[in-house]
Amino acid sequence: xxxSVQPLVSVxxxxxxxxxxLAECIESVLSQTYSNWDYTIIDNxxxxxxxxxxxxxxxxxxxxxVHRNERTAAVIPNHNIALRQISPESKYCKVVFGDDWxxxxxxxxMVGLAEAHPSVxxxxxxxxxxxxxxxxxLSHPSHLVSGREICRRHLLxxxxxxxxxxxxxxxxDLVRNRDPFYNESNxxxxxxxxxxxxxxxxxxFVHQILTFTRVRPVSLSAVTGDLETSFAGMSRILVxxxxxxxxxxEYDAYLGRHISEYYKFLGESLFLARDKKFWDYxxxxxxxxxxxxxxxxxxxxxxxxxxxxxxxxxNIAQKLFKNKHRLRLRARxxxxxxxSGRVAAGES
Numbered sequence: 001x002x003x004s005v006q007p008l009v010s011v012x013x014x015x016x017x018x019x020x021x022l023a024e025c026i027e028s029v030l031s032q033t034y035s036n037w038d039y040t041i042i043d044n045x046x047x048x049x050x051x052x053x054x055x056x057x058x059x060x061x062x063x064x065x066v067h068r069n070e071r072t073a074a075v076i077p078n079h080n081i082a083l084r085q086i087s088p089e090s091k092y093c094k095v096v097f098g099d100d101w102x103x104x105x106x107x108x109x110m111v112g113l114a115e116a117h118p119s120v121x122x123x124x125x126x127x128x129x130x131x132x133x134x135x136x137x138l139s140h141p142s143h144l145v146s147g148r149e150i151c152r153r154h155l156l157x158x159x160x161x162x163x164x165x166x167x168x169x170x171x172x173d174l175v176r177n178r179d180p181f182y183n184e185s186n187x188x189x190x191x192x193x194x195x196x197x198x199x200x201x202x203x204x205f206v207h208q209i210l211t212f213t214r215v216r217p218v219s220l221s222a223v224t225g226d227l228e229t230s231f232a233g234m235s236r237i238l239v240x241x242x243x244x245x246x247x248x249x250e251y252d253a254y255l256g257r258h259i260s261e262y263y264k265f266l267g268e269s270l271f272l273a274r275d276k277k278f279w280d281y282x283x284x285x286x287x288x289x290x291x292x293x294x295x296x297x298x299x300x301x302x303x304x305x306x307x308x309x310x311x312x313x314x315n316i317a318q319k320l321f322k323n324k325h326r327l328r329l330r331a332r333x334x335x336x337x338x339x340s341g342r343v344a345a346g347e348s
Contacts, residue, residue: 008036008038008092009094009107010039010085010092011029011037011094011095011107012040012041012042012085012086012094012095013026013041013042013095013097014044016044016050017047021098021099021100022050022054025099025100025101026057029102030061032102032104032105032106034105038090041066042078042082042085043066043067045069079165079182080179083175083182084179087172092169092170092172094106094107094169096211097165100212102210103209105210109210110206111123111169113204114169120144120202121174121197122169122171122197122198122201123168124162124203125209126207126210127163127213128209130214130215134160134167137161138159140207144202144205145205146203147197147202148244152246155245162194163213164213167210178193186236187232188237195241196240199241231265231282235286236285236289238251238258242254259289259291263301264305266282267301267305268305270298270301271305
């Protein structure tokens with residue numbers, strides 16, 4: 001695409017206390033082979049040099065502006081604040097987190113695919129997460145997949161191609177027509193919004209690595225796997241969206257398996273001295289899912305853990321030790337923002 005026919009892309013970066021990485025993030029936007037973009041950096045009341053770094057770049061390039069929140073917001077509300085800053089003239093929207101970055105051809109490739117397929121509402125691509133390639137489950141050369149098919153495959157085959165918000169491009173009208181864009185009560189809101197949007201549009205995929213997500217051992221993203229907030233997040237998706245993609249029989253079977261695995265996890269958690277906040281959170285999520293909360297099933301899950309420990313003592317002991325170590329990390333993060341501005345589940 002020549003510059004004269006390039007549609008405008010609004011890039012947003014919600015950021016908190018990211019002076020170590022923000023310049024690298026901004027430089028990755030400045031280095032794009034695609035030139036028709038505007039860029040808003042949303043500073044969430046940082047207490048380090050983040051705001052000053054953003055201001056220096058804005059002073060050098062008129063396409064960059066800085067918005068500073070009046071007060072610190074939790075992470076997902078702050079992402080919604082960021083998306084409210086996109087230009088009314090933009091056709092596409094790209095989130096780039098302050099500790100992450102995008103490859104030089106990211107916007108060009110994602111926009112090019114979206115322009116070639118007007119039915120596409122979300123564009124994804126391979127993502128580099130630390131040293132691991134993510135979102136690599138879609139076979140080549142699948143560039144265009146119906147929204148219904150990609151969500152069905154996510155549920156029935158475990159195919160995960162959405163990635164974080166850093167890994168996708170949205171059509172801007174979808175962002176403008178949904179406020180708040182992200183569900184502020186779901187820590188996995190970036191996945192949930194894909195299920196919500198893809199009911200009415202298609203999914204595009206570029207078979208290239210176009211984004212980088214930083215992985216740090218004490219960040220929230222590193223501990224949520226062991227905390228299994230994914231159980232609660234998937235419960236929300238099942239309740240709100242899965243019936244639009246699955247038959248009644250498929251839905252009932254999937255929900256039954258999901259709730260069963262959820263209780264196995266909660267049974268294991270009895271051995272990990274979880275706090276009241278943890279139990280209140282999962283109790284609430286199970287009730288909201290319509291499954292209800294059963295102490296009997298939690299105990300049954302604990303007994304299953306004991307039985308597995310008898311059969312495979314080394315494996316269970318190792319898993320429980322690992323989870324206990326993660327809980328110590330969680331205690332250091334709980335109730336506060338980590339360096340990337342991502343906050344604990346109870347705050348989002």
